[in-house]
Amino acid sequence: MYAKTKKPTCWALFLNTFILSAFTIGGGYVMVPLMRERFVDKLGWIDRDELAELIALGQSAPGAMVVNSTVIMGYRLLGTRGAVSALLGTALPPLIILSAVCRFYELIRDNAYVSAALRGMRAGVAAVIADTVVNMVSPYLKRSGVTSLAIMAAAFLVSFLYDVNAGYVILSCGVLGIIIGAIRRKRGKAA
């Protein structure tokens, strides 16, 4: 299933997760476009579908989604040592940067240029995420996955309009997947 992917070294895994984590302001889903660009397009460690799977699995566990997803990727590529390399690579940048920022955060927080840069970067991040969403939706549109698109629309609406916790959204969509699968198989047998 995952045979075609290239195998990195532990060091490459550490270094690439480190850069990913060090350059993503905000965290969470902001990192998805960068994961895709780095791990799928540039390095070819995983394919597009696998990335979606990693994110889905990472989101099903508690804690930081990105750490969870890169750890699973590490396990798949190199086993336990891969998982540990990915964990350290993802976790060290915020640890180091925050330790430094803690000492003079009032200065950073109240600086007008910092907030101007952040405002601009937010616009950029929104664009980057929009680009990723378009890329992730288009395969569903091409193979006209109506059920998947319906799940997507429902998840978007409850999350955006009613602010439902992402954990609940993930959990109920997993259950929904089981139910839909069971119905499909039943129909398949009947036909």
Place this chain on the structure above:
Amino acid sequence: MIFLKLFLSFCYIGALSFGGGYAALPLIREQCVDLNAWLSMAEFSDLLTISQITPGPIAINSATFVGMKTAGIPGAVVASIGFMLPPFIIVTLIFLIFKKYGRLPLLQDILSGLKPAVVALIAVAGMDILFEAVWGSQAISLASTNIFTAALAVMAFTVMRIRKTGAISVILVCGIIGVLQHFVTGLLL
């Protein structure tokens, strides 16, 4: 003793924060502001701001911040490890289950429900960031619209679709444009 307390508190936060960084925030508040008085409410809201302007997952940022405040760098390390340990164990179990039973129809069914949901959640995160950039904390109306950031976002998106520009360069250039705009308006006014 403070180290053990930090470790256990963040283990608790790590084990229960289903749904990612923002799900951890109420737990962090409960443990750090209400139960242990490691942070004041003002420091807690500073923490949110800082997490948004520094790289990396918000929950690890929080663990580092609280650890630093209470017990310096060793505290930051202990709190971060505490936060990451329970998810690491759970993720390991998930990996092992999928390695062994990943081809089972049941797990494939679960994944086919999860994947579109994740796309939706990413879209919601994008909308939240866009709204924050264009309207800030103000009510959404035509008058409160920051036309500059709205245009910047549209332009960045167009450039990305047409030229396939890398994400990091798009974000950095947008940041620089933001600073330039601030500088120019400062000169004009």
